[in-house]
Amino acid sequence: MAGHGEAIPMRSRAIGPLRGVADVPGDKSISHRALILGALSVGETRITGLLEGQDVLDTGAAMRAFGARVERLGPGDWAVDGVGVGGFQEPADVIDCGNSGTGARLIMGAMATSDLTVVFTGDASLRSRPMGRVTEPLALFGAAAHGRRGGRLPLALRGAANPAPVRYATPMPSAQVKSAVLLAGLNAPGETVVIEREPTRDHTERMLAGFGAAVTTEVTSEGRVITLTGQPELRPQAIAVPRDPSSAAFPVVAALLVEGSDVLVPGIGLNPTRAGLYDTLIEMGADITFLDRRDEGGETAADLRVRFGPLRGIEVPPARAASMIDEYPVLAALAATAEGPTVMRGVKELRVKESDRIDAMARGLEACGVAIEEGPDFLIVHGRGPGGVEGGATVGTRLDHRIAMAFLCLGLATRKPVTIDDGAPIATSFPGFVALMRGLGAEIHEGADAPLARAGA
Structure with a gap:
């Protein structure tokens, strides 16, 4: 499994403008949910544009272990023959979620109201992440978790034999927690209610409605109140997965970093609960044009034309954090080349x-x-302006795909090359990242000590 084996050092350096078309992969959040809800429906769901990164493949393998037929028909083209709500069978082996916190937490929710015992594990990074934020609300349904200290994986989760619906206010803005509770509510009688004080990405609510669940969202004095009626028969769907705005952030930011760049990034999902980075970039002065806005599978999408230009540091509104939480690493890399400080608060997640x-x-x-x-909840980057970042460092990525890609992008604009200690985790979310960037003219090489060569040379 990618990210579990030998480290792959990588190095990037400045060479010249990036130009061309960046075809980024399908949205990871939607891909996970499409596989899980396809497995919980009755009949065959067809998915096109599925992200085939390791995180999503691990979720597909988990759905097979629960009894669904999950078949790859071609690149990005998948079929899922579901077992229906409450139809999961007990897996014969441990469910390995690899590097994916989204996969682990959503799958826990999907099985927590079935009479099953499931053992979850993952790679070293995932085993260090807290699962109590999900297992605690799942316990309200009647599920019981037994894991390592702090609720960490490996963890055994015993699903509720006689689940009861719950009303739950999320203590932190987390789409994973919200989604786990809603998925658990599918197999509980009556109405399950989730209240979130700050809105988070709403792919789960949108997709549940598309599969035929009765789900409503109301904005009240408490916040966003999402109500799901349990025990529906979900109808299989044809799902076209839009391209991932979080993956698109890397070629977009790279084009903003490298002088003279002009890059087109087509078909990017711009769900308002996910598009905070692009609002932030515009406020920094980024030259981004949104072309051909359209609807793709119930999600807003557009083509992005991105050109290099001077940027200024700003204070990012803390209320925006939930809509761009995965993009802060690459924003921090970009902020290093802006004029003045970029302040990011409300980011303890x-x-x-x-x-x-x-x-x-x-x-x-x-x-x-x-x-x-x-600090515990903030990061301030004091930008050095275009061409002002020295580079020349070897950066520890800590098994984190977004840290790895952020510093490879930064290395395209530093005075000296930037090396990362391990690029293997990139495959969990963006398996074609290096090839895509090289196709735009970037110089990224595997191996910290080998000489760099221009792509195609």
């Missing part, structure tokens, strides 16, 4: 991602000659 992303970005940027300030 970054501390419990695949790595402590605040600490990982802070240490890596410092090594590249960038001044930073950090």
